[in-house]
Structure formats: C-alpha cells, structure tokens
Amino acid sequence: MRGGVRAWPLALVVALSGCTQADGSPAPSTTDGPAPATVVLQIADVGGFVPAVYTATRLPSVTVYSDGRVLTPEPLPASPPVPALHPLQVHQVDESGGRRLVDLAVDAGVTATDDLGDPSITDLSTTRFELRTDTVSATRDVYGLGYGSVLPAPGASGLTPDQLAGRDRLSGLLAQLEDPASALGPDRVRGPEPYEPEAVAAVFTPFVQPSWDPVPPARPWPGPPLPGALDGPGLDCVLVTGDALGPVLDAAADATDRTPWTTSDGQRWTVVLRVLLPHENGCEDLPTR
Numbered sequence: 001m002r003g004g005v006r007a008w009p010l011a012l013v014v015a016l017s018g019c020t021q022a023d024g025s026p027a028p029s030t031t032d033g034p035a036p037a038t039v040v041l042q043i044a045d046v047g048g049f050v051p052a053v054y055t056a057t058r059l060p061s062v063t064v065y066s067d068g069r070v071l072t073p074e075p076l077p078a079s080p081p082v083p084a085l086h087p088l089q090v091h092q093v094d095e096s097g098g099r100r101l102v103d104l105a106v107d108a109g110v111t112a113t114d115d116l117g118d119p120s121i122t123d124l125s126t127t128r129f130e131l132r133t134d135t136v137s138a139t140r141d142v143y144g145l146g147y148g149s150v151l152p153a154p155g156a157s158g159l160t161p162d163q164l165a166g167r168d169r170l171s172g173l174l175a176q177l178e179d180p181a182s183a184l185g186p187d188r189v190r191g192p193e194p195y196e197p198e199a200v201a202a203v204f205t206p207f208v209q210p211s212w213d214p215v216p217p218a219r220p221w222p223g224p225p226l227p228g229a230l231d232g233p234g235l236d237c238v239l240v241t242g243d244a245l246g247p248v249l250d251a252a253a254d255a256t257d258r259t260p261w262t263t264s265d266g267q268r269w270t271v272v273l274r275v276l277l278p279h280e281n282g283c284e285d286l287p288t289r
Contacts (some may be wrong), residue, residue, distance in 0.1 A: 013249035034124065037067040039279055040098070041105055043174055045146065048125030052235055056203045056286045059086055061127075063175040065278065068093045069255040070180050071195060077184035081256035085249070085273040088195035091180045101177065108173035109166055111138040116170075119144040129170065139142055141151040143168055157254050199241045200248065201283050204268050207260045207268035218260040218268060222247040226263055237283035240273075248273070254286075 042255065044060035063071045070091040074080050105111075110129045127145040131138045145167055159167070176183035202223055209215070223244050227236040240248045252273055260268045274286060 010125075010182040013049050018148075021047060031159050037065040037069065037278060038132070039064050039130070040064045040133055041101060041110075041177070043177065044130075044287070046128050049123035050125065053203055053205055053270070053272050055237060056237070056288065057201070057272045058275075058287055059088065059274070061174060064098070064177070065275055066098075068095070068098050069278070070101075070177065072178050072278065081258045083202065084252045084255040084257055084259060084271060088190035088197075088275050090195045091189050091191040092178055093184060094188050095145060097180070097184045100188075101180065102131070102133060102136070102183055103182065104176055105129070106136070106175055108169045110140050110170070110173070112140070112166070114164050114166060115163065117159040117241045118144050120158045123230070127170070127174075129173075132155065140170075143176075145171060161164040166177070195275065197249075198245070198277045199282075200240060200242055200245065201237050201273050201274045201276060202248070203235060203274060203284055203286070204261070204269045204271040204281075205235060206242075207270050208260065210259075215246075216256065216259045218262050219251060221263050221269065222272065226267075226269060227274075237286065239276075239282050 003054040007055070024048050041062070041064040042060050043062045045058060050058070059073045061072065067070075071095060072091075074087045074089050076086065110131050121144065124144040125146065126141050126143045128139075129140045129142070204226060223240045224238045226238060255273050257270070261271045261272075262268050276285070280286075
C-alpha cells in the first residue's frame with residue numbers, strides 16, 4: 001500500500017482465512033499477503049464550472065479505507081494562488097471507529113433514495129457520496145451541497161424543508177469525516193500526519209502569459225520528460241515516481257499553480273501536481289469531470 005502510516009486492520013471487508021480441504025489439511029493460500037486496502041467510503045466533488053486542469057487534479061474531500069486510514073486534503077489558502085501540490089493528511093481510526101464511520105454515513109442518508117432537489121443556480125459541482133462494504137453498496141449525488149452561502153433563501157431555492165434537512169445531514173457527515181477525532185473521540189483516532197505519497201500525477205498545459213502581475217520566476221522542471229498522455233482538451237499528464245519523485249516534491253514545496261516551469265527545449269508550462277491515492281495507479285485514474 002502506498003504512503004501514510006502503519007495501518008490497523010479494519011473488519012469491513014470479508015477475507016477468507018483458516019480454511020481446510022476435504023481431508024482436513026490446510027488449504028493452500030490464494031494470496032501472497034494481506035488483501036490490499038479498499039475504499040469503504042469516499043466523498044468527492046464532481047462536475048461544475050471548473051477549469052479542466054483543476055478538474056483533473058481535484059482531490060476527494062474524504063477517503064476512508066478498509067484498513068482504517070482516513071485521507072483528507074490539508075486546508076488551502078482562502079485566495080489564489082494555491083500550492084502546485086495540494087498535500088494530504090491521514091488519520092488512522094481503530095476497528096470500532098471504522099464501523100462507527102460507516103454507521104454515521106448510513107444515518108446521514110448516504111444509502112437513502114429520497115429526492116434532495118436541485119437548487120435554482122447553475123454551474124455548481126455535485127457532491128458524490130460512495131459507500132462500499134461487504135453488506136452495503138450505495139452512491140448518492142447531491143447537486144450544490146457545498147455552496148450553502150451562495151444559494152438563494154429557502155423560499156426561492158426551489159428546495160422543500162425536508163430536502164434542506166436532508167442536505168444538512170449530509171453536510172454534517174462531511175464535517176464529521178473531515179475531523180474524525182472530533183466525531184469519534186481521540187482514543188479511537190491517531191493523527192493527523194502528513195501523507196507521504198509514492199507517486200504523483202503532473203498535469204500540465206502550455207504556459208500562457210496571465211493578466212495578473214507579477215508572474216513568479218520560472219524554474220526548471222525536474223521530473224519526467226513532458227509531455228505525457230491524458231485524455232482531455234489541452235491537457236497532458238506524466239506520472240512521477242521513484243527517483244524523480246523527491247526532486248519534484250522538493251521543487252513544488254514553494255511553487256504555486258501560477259509558477260512557470262521550463263523544459264530543456266525552452267518551453268514553459270503550467271504544472272499542477274496531484275497526489276495519487278493508495279488505490280490509484282496513474283494518470284488514467286484522475287477525474288475527468
């Protein structure tokens with residue numbers, strides 16, 4: 001498994017162990033080790049009027065794994081520019097805490113099917129809740145959930161009181177999962193600690209002289225050769241791993257999404273880095289909408 005802290009087992013995924021054959025002898029193992037951690041619960045924004053480079057590099061708000069890790073993005077500055085790499089933090093919850101997080105999701109309505117309505121405002125993103133355990137599989141999409149401050153007053157929003165109440169429960173769930181120690185109690189949670197990635201995706205576009213000033217000084221691109229390959233208009237992507245990862249992370253530590261990067265042929269690029277989550281393998285796993 002990639003990065004993070006040492007995991008405690010979380011009994012949310014069924015595994016076979018201690019099986020025997022018909023003659024009573026132990027059955028041969030079908031794996032070389034523990035099963036990889038799987039995503040149990042994830043909350044992510046999708047869609048909306050967002051530039052393509054930020055769509056591709058958008059991180060889920062919360063990802064809960066079957067081994068008890070809870071990954072959340074670290075807070076970003078309130079105004080641009082933003083860091084070239086959005087760092088993640090990881091909490092570790094114990095087994096009972098993991099079960100409690102699933103219960104909280106069910107209680108908040110992730111598995112419900114009642115209509116939560118659509119606010120009468122365009123171009124907002126949709127918040128997607130996905131819950132996957134050995135007994136539950138549910139996906140719930142809520143348009144405009146994270147924009148309460150810009151939505152019209154309840155009477156003009158087109159939402160009923162019941163729909164607003166349902167949205168409030170899901171918003172509350174997101175707040176709880178973003179701070180699991182507050183939701184579960186500190187005795188069930190370890191962390192947060194910085195998440196140490198084993199791979200990042202570098203999404204880039206040709207640098208265009210911006211309208212704002214001043215432009216940060218250009219710096220040499222220390223990663224794999226550009227360009228790579230990512231489906232999408234005007235976008236490209238390379239996977240940064242191994243010996244290239246350290247120099248890229250070091251160079252990005254004080255860079256922003258406005259920093260120009262230069263390659264050996266003299267071209268300049270805008271580069272935004274996206275940490276790959278433990279269950280992701282490459283550029284093909286980045287969101288496309």
